[in-house]
Amino acid sequence: MTSPFRFSELARSMQPSPIRELFPVIRQPGMISFAGGLPDPAAFPVAAFAECAEVLERDGREVLQYGASEGYPPLLEALLAMMSERLGFEVPPERLLVTSGSQQAVNLAARVLLDPGDVVVVEAPTYPGTIHCLRNAGARFATVPCDANGMVVEGLPEVVRRAEQATGRRAKLIYTVPDFSNPTGATMSLERRRRLVELAGELGVPILEDDPYGRLRYAGEPLPTLARLSGGAPHVIYASSFSKVLAPGVRVAWTVASPELVRAMVLMRQGEDLCTSTVTQALVAEYCRRGHLEGHMGTILSVYAVKCRAMQRSLERHLPAGAATWTEPSGGFFFWLELARGSSREVFDRAAARGVAFVPGGAFYPGPDEQVGEVLGGDRHARLCFTFADEAAIDEGCRRLGLVLEGP
Ligand SMILES: Cc1ncc(COP(=O)(O)O)c(C=O)c1O
Structure with missing residues (x-):
């Protein structure tokens, strides 16, 4: 059946979010995901919010x-x-x-x-x-x-x-x-x-x-x-x-x-x-x-500081020497790894097969034909979010990534 719609030029040119595109892979059972930039759901102030519903x-x-x-x-x-x-x-x-x-x-x-x-x-x-x-x-x-x-x-x-x-x-x-x-x-x-x-x-x-x-x-x-x-x-x-x-x-x-x-x-x-x-x-x-916000800030700051340290330690422990470089962040949600070998898209596929996901660096650059002047791209990089997974999952995810980076 022919479509009754004649989509706009914009709709016809739209591309899906590169991160949301990864969702089917990320949602596979047993997958440890460092992909989405998600807060820790265990830290959501559910009870205080429920009380605020009195409003x-x-x-x-x-x-x-x-x-x-x-x-x-x-x-x-x-x-x-x-x-x-x-x-x-x-x-x-x-x-x-x-x-x-x-x-x-x-x-x-x-x-x-x-x-x-x-x-x-x-x-x-x-x-x-x-x-x-x-x-x-x-x-x-x-x-x-x-x-x-x-x-x-x-x-x-x-x-x-x-x-x-x-x-x-x-x-x-x-x-x-x-x-x-x-x-x-x-x-x-x-x-x-x-x-x-x-x-x-x-x-x-x-x-x-x-x-x-x-x-x-x-x-x-x-x-x-x-x-x-x-x-x-x-x-x-x-x-x-x-x-x-x-x-x-x-x-x-x-x-x-x-x-x-x-x-x-x-x-x-x-x-x-x-x-x-x-x-x-x-x-x-x-x-x-x-007056809940300040107390909550204190809670998540300590939760996320621990997770950030945990990811730093686990990356140091599990990634093979020379396989990647990164700077430990002093805040926020993300580690940004530069891989020594291979494209991050190809490493993503192998990592997903081992049960760990991240976002390949290319997602964070406009397409080459959309850029004016010098064209920049990020095929060697991987973004890892440390706030969502718990400490055990952070360690296991880094271990799996380490195995992937050891070789094909
Ligand atoms: C830099 C940056 N800006 C904006 C947003 C969107 O945030 P919001 O949930 O407020 O729309 C995000 C979410 O990841 C982000 O990282």
């Missing part, structure tokens, strides 16, 4: 109603206080927007800023969900390499210049995850942060600072966000989320941006989801109001 009895008539596109007022209030502390300036209400996950924040920013063919500067490697929504907005990618200190900011002016030469367009946005990057786990140095904020101002290209992992630091001193370093300048857009620190199922995140950008994002979302679920916003607001 439905107390405020049900409001909570079950449509809410404002900007966000649910008690949650906005909690976020304003949290953000003024994290960003170091008084955040006014017109600069704050609650979104359905920070994935939506990136998507809304892309949709209000980009026309098809526009250039976005991304770190390479970077978060595939961002690649996906920038691609949907018709972006072309100018890639800046990363090292152990995050984006190699020194190369940024040249990347912007070359992309402009190739496309005739000045880049519209710089996307970065300065703290505990997905996938590399690296943190941008203070010097580079300062330089990035300065350069973005000079080049006239706004920065989208995506910060879902910033508070998940297990070692070393916290570094200021780009938004803080900019003193609240309009060219830094800041996005964060409750997904990694609380629970991704609530789909509650937020953005701090200039009022004109927030307004544009609000109008855009009115054609999408109208507002983030008022029910989950109310649950999160109640959770914060009861």
Whole structure:
């Protein structure tokens, strides 16, 4: 039967998420998965959340109603206080927007800023969900390499210049995850942060600072966000989320941006989801109001610090000498391994056959034909998430990976 649908050009060109594509393999019985960037479900504050559901009895008539596109007022209030502390300036209400996950924040920013063919500067490697929504907005990618200190900011002016030469367009946005990057786990140095904020101002290209992992630091001193370093300048857009620190199922995140950008994002979302679920916003607001968040942060920081150390020890113990190199992350969710031999896609297939899964590095780069300027790719790398598996599974998974890396 012929299809009744004539799909849009965009729908016809869409590619599946490279990580979600791995799900059938990851879900096989007995598989130890380091693939998904998932929080530890054992650490979810289930009982406290269940108690917070009392908010439905107390405020049900409001909570079950449509809410404002900007966000649910008690949650906005909690976020304003949290953000003024994290960003170091008084955040006014017109600069704050609650979104359905920070994935939506990136998507809304892309949709209000980009026309098809526009250039976005991304770190390479970077978060595939961002690649996906920038691609949907018709972006072309100018890639800046990363090292152990995050984006190699020194190369940024040249990347912007070359992309402009190739496309005739000045880049519209710089996307970065300065703290505990997905996938590399690296943190941008203070010097580079300062330089990035300065350069973005000079080049006239706004920065989208995506910060879902910033508070998940297990070692070393916290570094200021780009938004803080900019003193609240309009060219830094800041996005964060409750997904990694609380629970991704609530789909509650937020953005701090200039009022004109927030307004544009609000109008855009009115054609999408109208507002983030008022029910989950109310649950999160109640959770914060009861003062649970700080205690929970303490719990997950110690749980994840132990798991991070465990993965470091197990990789050292089980991987054959010289088979891979990596830097132990000081926070976040991920180890980023550089394999000495073989493509990570091919190693993935052999690892899956032995019952351990990771994400091959290629998933974290835009396609070669989507990049302008120098083309970067990641076939030698593997991303391993350490937060989901328990300590025994971390050790066994690393043991299996070690066997795979010993030889074909
Ligand atoms: C860097 C980064 N940004 C955004 C997201 C999406 O988070 P959310 O659940 O808030 O949509 C993720 C999730 O893995 C991420 O790693």
